[in-house]
Amino acid sequence: MTVQRAQLAAEEGEAGAAAISLRGVVKRFGTFTAVDGLDLEVPSGSCLGLLGPNGAGKSTTMKMLTAQALADEGSIRVLGFEVPAQSKRARAAMGVVPQQDNLDEELTARENLEVFAHLYRVPRRERRKAVDDALALAHLTERQLTKVDDLSGGMRRRLLIARGLVHRPALVLLDEPTVGLDPQVRAELWGLIDGLRSRGTTVLMSTHYIEEAERLADECALMSHGKVIARGSPAELVAEHAGERVVEHYGPPGRLTEVERVARAAGLPTRRTGPSVSVLKAETIPPSVDDELGPDGVRRAANLEDVFVVLTGERVE
Amino acid sequence: MTVEAGRAPRLRRFEMAPVKGIWRHELALYKRYWMTQSFASMVEPTFYLLAFGYGFGSMVAAIGHYRYLDFVATGVVGTAALFTSVFPGMFNSYIRRAFQHTYDAFLAAPVDVHELVTAEALWIAAKSSLYSCTPLVVALFFGLDPSFGMLLVPFMVFFLALGFGLFGMWTSSVVPSINSFDYVITGVVTPLFLVAGTFFPVDALPDWARYAARVNPLYHCVELVRHAVFGLRPLADLGHLGALVAFAGLMWILAVRGMRRRLID
Numbered sequence: 001m002t003v004q005r006a007q008l009a010a011e012e013g014e015a016g017a018a019a020i021s022l023r024g025v026v027k028r029f030g031t032f033t034a035v036d037g038l039d040l041e042v043p044s045g046s047c048l049g050l051l052g053p054n055g056a057g058k059s060t061t062m063k064m065l066t067a068q069a070l071a072d073e074g075s076i077r078v079l080g081f082e083v084p085a086q087s088k089r090a091r092a093a094m095g096v097v098p099q100q101d102n103l104d105e106e107l108t109a110r111e112n113l114e115v116f117a118h119l120y121r122v123p124r125r126e127r128r129k130a131v132d133d134a135l136a137l138a139h140l141t142e143r144q145l146t147k148v149d150d151l152s153g154g155m156r157r158r159l160l161i162a163r164g165l166v167h168r169p170a171l172v173l174l175d176e177p178t179v180g181l182d183p184q185v186r187a188e189l190w191g192l193i194d195g196l197r198s199r200g201t202t203v204l205m206s207t208h209y210i211e212e213a214e215r216l217a218d219e220c221a222l223m224s225h226g227k228v229i230a231r232g233s234p235a236e237l238v239a240e241h242a243g244e245r246v247v248e249h250y251g252p253p254g255r256l257t258e259v260e261r262v263a264r265a266a267g268l269p270t271r272r273t274g275p276s277v278s279v280l281k282a283e284t285i286p287p288s289v290d291d292e293l294g295p296d297g298v299r300r301a302a303n304l305e306d307v308f309v310v311l312t313g314e315r316v317e
Numbered sequence: 318m319t320v321e322a323g324r325a326p327r328l329r330r331f332e333m334a335p336v337k338g339i340w341r342h343e344l345a346l347y348k349r350y351w352m353t354q355s356f357a358s359m360v361e362p363t364f365y366l367l368a369f370g371y372g373f374g375s376m377v378a379a380i381g382h383y384r385y386l387d388f389v390a391t392g393v394v395g396t397a398a399l400f401t402s403v404f405p406g407m408f409n410s411y412i413r414r415a416f417q418h419t420y421d422a423f424l425a426a427p428v429d430v431h432e433l434v435t436a437e438a439l440w441i442a443a444k445s446s447l448y449s450c451t452p453l454v455v456a457l458f459f460g461l462d463p464s465f466g467m468l469l470v471p472f473m474v475f476f477l478a479l480g481f482g483l484f485g486m487w488t489s490s491v492v493p494s495i496n497s498f499d500y501v502i503t504g505v506v507t508p509l510f511l512v513a514g515t516f517f518p519v520d521a522l523p524d525w526a527r528y529a530a531r532v533n534p535l536y537h538c539v540e541l542v543r544h545a546v547f548g549l550r551p552l553a554d555l556g557h558l559g560a561l562v563a564f565a566g567l568m569w570i571l572a573v574r575g576m577r578r579r580l581i582d
């Protein structure tokens with residue numbers, strides 16, 4: 001029987017609990033409150049997408065889960081372990097893929113993984129295989145002796161993910177895993193992350209790429225100003241906050257303002273979409289309002305981005 | 318992987334696993350840089366030894382009952398230990414923390430700050446205590462009499478290097494930018510290097526400087542090394558060793574607190 005080492009570690013903690021549970025967590029930096037009474041549960045085996053604009057508190061939340069930031073209030077449990085009191089045990093059972101690439105550029109891909117196989121306490125006789133497996137997972141077997149400095153951006157990111165998986169953790173934290181990458185590379189990484197989920201690994205992924213969350217997450221939690229303001233599967237969130245369809249109206253600024261006024265008077269949510277105004281929940285527009293809005297609208301399906309902007313505001317500080 | 322083999326490791330407050338992992342990282346880097354590091358660490362003290370030993374030695378034949386070259390050779394062991402520990406302590410820890418974010422990566426794994434600091438300092442001290450013996454080896458070729466006591470030198474130097482490696486790590490957590498190290502180097506390291514009985518005996522200095530030398534860990538190290546080479550004085554040497562251990566202990570506390578403040582929000 002093969003059992004994931006880290007899962008065993010987790011079972012020593014508390015069986016059957018959520019993989020991650022935060023209750024009333026507050027984190028302040030001076031007078032700025034980065035996380036403001038956050039409640040969040042991530043069920044075991046699921047992939048939760050943490051969405052939100054820059055400064056919503058996503059990265060701070062991630063850092064609190066590894067006790068690299070300490071909460072001022074509230075309680076945090078990770079894989080059944082109290083954090084920060086038992087955070088070392090929690091860290092041993094989880095893998096972390098940071099937003100900022102902190103691979104050692106002077107070392108080879110293989111050496112980077114070997115160091116972390118040690119740090120994650122992979123037993124000596126399994127270490128070589130663990131490193132080989134991680135390299136294979138990241139499609140870097142051929143490049144294992146290349147210095148990280150000489151790897152492409154996509155390869156580096158794959159290596160960064162492989163580094164967090166070298167000990168086959170039960171839980172993986174991915175902080176903006178595909179930020180700044182080509183569409184091809186992103187698609188490739190999505191395949192990798194989806195593979196994790198199908199293996200039963202719990203994934204908490206922060207992202208501000210809507211498409212990423214739509215494709216990978218079982219559930220999304222939308223964060224704004226340090227709190228979760230909406231939670232559900234991508235489809236549920238879209239249905240609840242943006243409806244089925246959206247109509248986009250293009251025109252000069254005066255026309256856009258007019259569309260906004262008419263839609264809002266009818267109780268319909270709107271958002272600016274660059275040169276146009278999108279009227280959400282278009283399927284609920286009464287015929288009279290439809291006439292008033294005019295026939296120039298372009299119809300499209302509502303998406304998670306609409307939800308994101310409507311709930312977190314048009315402007316980002 | 319079987320269930321048996323996969324049992325979760327017990328995680329205590331201080332463990333060797335993270336220390337070994339960090340040494341693995343250092344070893345991988347060392348494999349790349351051993352040549353330049355060894356060149357700098359071994360050739361520089363040799364230059365000091367030869368320049369002072371011959372240049373100054375032509376005017377000063379002996380200090381006390383030591384031949385001047387022998388006096389300097391034992392002194393330079395201490396300065397070599399100072400430089401090969403305090404600079405890596407300062408610069409490597411600053412760069413890995415602030416620029417490369419290597420330490421953030423380590424701390425996301427089951428590694429605590431005190432383990433990180435300990436592992437880095439032990440590595441620095443081990444390397445430094447070996448390199449610092451170079452002047453003695455060179456001096457052997459220039460007529461220094463071999464003695465069994467010389468074999469103790471790396472162990473004595475180890476505690477000094479540990480202390481100064483940790484001192485360097487602590488300052489790296491205090492300075493606002495890497496440029497501020499100039500204050501530490503000129504304001505702290507240089508006086509320590511000069512007022513320690515390395516190139517001239519502290520007895521020749523004014524009273525205040527003589528007393529100041531007593532709180533200089535390098536002074537205690539140089540005394541220890543000289544005694545190890547020319548004859549131990551057990552009681553005094555226990556005192557010197559105690560001073561070095563106390564220095565290392567104090568620096569460990571400061572370095573761990575400083576690094577924790579910088580690495581954990």
